[in-house]
Structure formats: C-alpha cells, structure tokens
Amino acid sequence: MNDQTPIKKSSPKDWETDQEVRWCPGCGDYAILKAVQRTMPEIGGTPENTVFVSGIGCSSRFPYYMETYGFHTIHGRAPAVATGVKLANPDLDVWIITGDGDGLSIGGNHTMHLLRRNLNCQVMLFNNEIYGLTKGQYSPTSREGTRSPSTPFGSVDHPAKPCAFALGSGARFIARGIDVHKKLPEVLKAAHAHQGAAFIEIFQNCIVYNADVFDPFVAKANAANTQLWVEHGKPLLFGSEKSGGVKGIALDPGTISLKVVDVEGDDWEAAGVLVHDQTNRMIAHLLVEMPFGDFPMALGVIYDDPAATFDSAVIDQNAKASAGKTPDLQKLVAQGQTWMVEKQPRIE
Structure with missing residues (x-):
C-alpha cells in the first residue's frame, strides 16, 4: 500500500464480534454497545488500533463484544491496566x-488517580445505581432509601x-449521556476528540434490579422539562411552549448558585440565562451538583478544558533521560554492588 491508497472506512459491522451478547433482555447495555459500534467509524477508528479495558460487572463484558483488542480485568483495576497499555503503546486508542x-x-x-494524572483515554462509567452482576445490592450511587x-x-x-467525583479528582473532561438517547454518539465523539482523560457518565437502565429508576428525567413525556442538554456557546435553556414554557439556568450572584428562570419569548438574555462555557470549571461543578427535581438533569459535554497528558509527560521524560546514551543492559545490571556465585563442588 502506498501513501496514495485511500484507507477504507470501517462500518459498525466491522466492530461486532461473533460472540453472543449476553445481557438481560431490555438492559441498557445493548443500546450503549450499539452507540459505540456506530461511533467508531465516525471517529476514524480502526479495530487493530483500539483497546477496550474493563473491570468487573455487567458493563465489563463489553470487550467480548467489540472486535478490537481487549482486557477483562479484575474488580476496579481497569484504570491501572489501561495505564500500562497506553504507556507501552501510546498510539493505541484506549477505552475504559x-x-x-x-x-x-x-x-x-x-479511577481518581487516572483522572488526576490525565491519561489520554476515554472512561465510560455505566451508572445504573445498583450492583447488577452480584444480584442487586446497593451501590455507591444508590439513592437514600434504596431497598x-x-x-x-x-x-x-x-x-x-460520579461527575462531581471526577471533577474533584482533577478531570479535564466531564460529560453525561443516556443509554438509549440519540445524542449519546455525539457525546462519545466529543470525548474521543479531547486530549486527556475523558470521563463520561452514562445513565443505564438495569431492567431487573433497578428498573426505570431514571424515568423521572429519561421518559419522553418528561424529557423537555427534565433534560438540559448543554452545548458550548449556547444558552442553558430547557422546556418548550408545549411543555409549559421555556426556562433557563441563571446565576444567582447573591449566593453564587444556580437558579431556574422563566424565559419570555426568545429573550433569554433579559432573563439572565447563562451561556454554556465548557471551559468554566466552577459552572461545571454547579451544573453536576444541581439537585434533580428543583433543576433539570445536565447532559452533554459539561466540562472540556484540555491539559498536558500523563502519557506524553512520561514519554518526554524518558526521551530526555535516554538522550545521547547507548542502551547497555549488561552495564546496567553490573552497576552498583554485584558478585559472582561460583559453582560449588557437589557433595556426595
């Protein structure tokens, strides 16, 4: 193949394996899997250059169903394995x-250390507010009162x-999506475009142990008034005339907190509605902390402000440390205190 030969773009089918997909019927993981397989061709990915690393749980079966390299690791250790993969081969596209x-x-x-280090990878956290694989115990995100x-x-x-945790850990990219929502692929594309650790919380329905827990903001009948899809440079608006009126998110300067305001006609500026700035960390914190019920659920790319990545820093450091030096393993082994173990005569 020469430089003029066009690279064939992959299709979603190229990312499917021959393995039977084994999740409970109706599980939100199916929709996420399809969204990822649709997204991969759009970002110009190639299966041979992509790695999926998972830990333990229903979501962690994901590598079996992606026609890529993959590691199904142990409980909670996917970030550690992914860090090793990325440092060993920085050209790989790593998804956790x-x-x-x-x-x-x-x-x-x-998770905290991967985010603060800012490894160049994508972290997809499926949040169903329950332990599914181990039969329905409450999880760190389960609501108070969960039986x-x-x-x-x-x-x-x-x-x-999750998003507040990620921001507190120093993450430079925070986003939210919904398993069955049509905008999920756009969120994944934005995460992939970010240079550094991109953290995506995906609300995922566990049909068996926590069914429809997200319906208050996921159900289509409620979506207009309960979902705030943020977009950089656009006003923070939600609702519609059909759903009871357009509303917006404004800043209360007295308490340095957010508030919901009514918008008359198209004059959102007069109502004080904020324009989303995805590089504003303070506003990102306020958006992910909005209590649902009093506020809509903030979705989409909430924070995106790239910084130097961990892997690039390690590579640069190693390059500087080895500059002008000739690799000599024997010399390295022999430096410092060494000794020779002589062959001892055999005792009969």
Whole structure:
C-alpha cells in the first residue's frame, strides 16, 4: 500500500464480534454497545488500533463484544491496566468500561488517580445505581432509601455523584449521556476528540434490579422539562411552549448558585440565562451538583478544558533521560554492588 491508497472506512459491522451478547433482555447495555459500534467509524477508528479495558460487572463484558483488542480485568483495576497499555503503546486508542460499583467502590482509588494524572483515554462509567452482576445490592450511587438484599430497610448512605467525583479528582473532561438517547454518539465523539482523560457518565437502565429508576428525567413525556442538554456557546435553556414554557439556568450572584428562570419569548438574555462555557470549571461543578427535581438533569459535554497528558509527560521524560546514551543492559545490571556465585563442588 502506498501513501496514495485511500484507507477504507470501517462500518459498525466491522466492530461486532461473533460472540453472543449476553445481557438481560431490555438492559441498557445493548443500546450503549450499539452507540459505540456506530461511533467508531465516525471517529476514524480502526479495530487493530483500539483497546477496550474493563473491570468487573455487567458493563465489563463489553470487550467480548467489540472486535478490537481487549482486557477483562479484575474488580476496579481497569484504570491501572489501561495505564500500562497506553504507556507501552501510546498510539493505541484506549477505552475504559466500568460501572458505578466497579469504578467508584473498590475502583474509586484507581479511577481518581487516572483522572488526576490525565491519561489520554476515554472512561465510560455505566451508572445504573445498583450492583447488577452480584444480584442487586446497593451501590455507591444508590439513592437514600434504596431497598436491596444488602439494605433491606433502605440505604442510609449519601450517594456519590460520579461527575462531581471526577471533577474533584482533577478531570479535564466531564460529560453525561443516556443509554438509549440519540445524542449519546455525539457525546462519545466529543470525548474521543479531547486530549486527556475523558470521563463520561452514562445513565443505564438495569431492567431487573433497578428498573426505570431514571424515568423521572429519561421518559419522553418528561424529557423537555427534565433534560438540559448543554452545548458550548449556547444558552442553558430547557422546556418548550408545549411543555409549559421555556426556562433557563441563571446565576444567582447573591449566593453564587444556580437558579431556574422563566424565559419570555426568545429573550433569554433579559432573563439572565447563562451561556454554556465548557471551559468554566466552577459552572461545571454547579451544573453536576444541581439537585434533580428543583433543576433539570445536565447532559452533554459539561466540562472540556484540555491539559498536558500523563502519557506524553512520561514519554518526554524518558526521551530526555535516554538522550545521547547507548542502551547497555549488561552495564546496567553490573552497576552498583554485584558478585559472582561460583559453582560449588557437589557433595556426595
């Protein structure tokens, strides 16, 4: 093949394996899998240059169903394995698949350090607010009052907020999506375009152990008033005339907090509606902390402000350390305190 030979663009079928997809009928993971397989050709990906790394849980079966390289690792350790993969071969496109239980409980420490280091990869956290694979125990994101085999009287834990956790860990890209929503591929494309650790929380319906828990903002009947799809440079508007009126998100300067305001006609500026700036970390924190019910659910790319990546820093450091030096393994082994073990005579 010469430089003039066009590279054939892949199709979603090229990313499907011959493995039987084994999730519960109706599981949101099916929709996410299809969204990823549709997205890969659009970002110019190639199966031989892509790696999916997962931990433990229903979501972590993902590598079996992607026609790429893959690692199904152990509970919570996908970020550690992915870091090794990326440092060993920085040209690989690395995707981490995890869940609210895998990535925020035993894996919380690993997730935090991957984000603060800013490894150039994509982290997809499937949040169904429950442990699915281990039969329905409550998870770090389960709401207070959640009844499960491990909390028969209702959870008393205050739930973790994945995007707030990621921002607090130093992540430079934060986004949210919904398993069955048509905009999920656009969110994945934006994450892939970001240079650094891109964290995407995906609300995923567990049809067996936590069915329809997200319906208050996912159901189409409620979506206009309960979903705020943010877009850089666009006003933070939601609702419609058909759904009771257009509303917006404004900043209350007195309390430095957000508030919902009514918008008359098209004059959102007069209502003080904020224009989304995805590089504004403070506003990103406020958006992901909005209590649902009083506010809509913020979705889309909430924060995107690239910084130097961990892998590029390691590569540059190694290049500087080895500049002008000739590799000599024997010399390296022999430096410092060494000794020779002589062959001893055999004792009969």
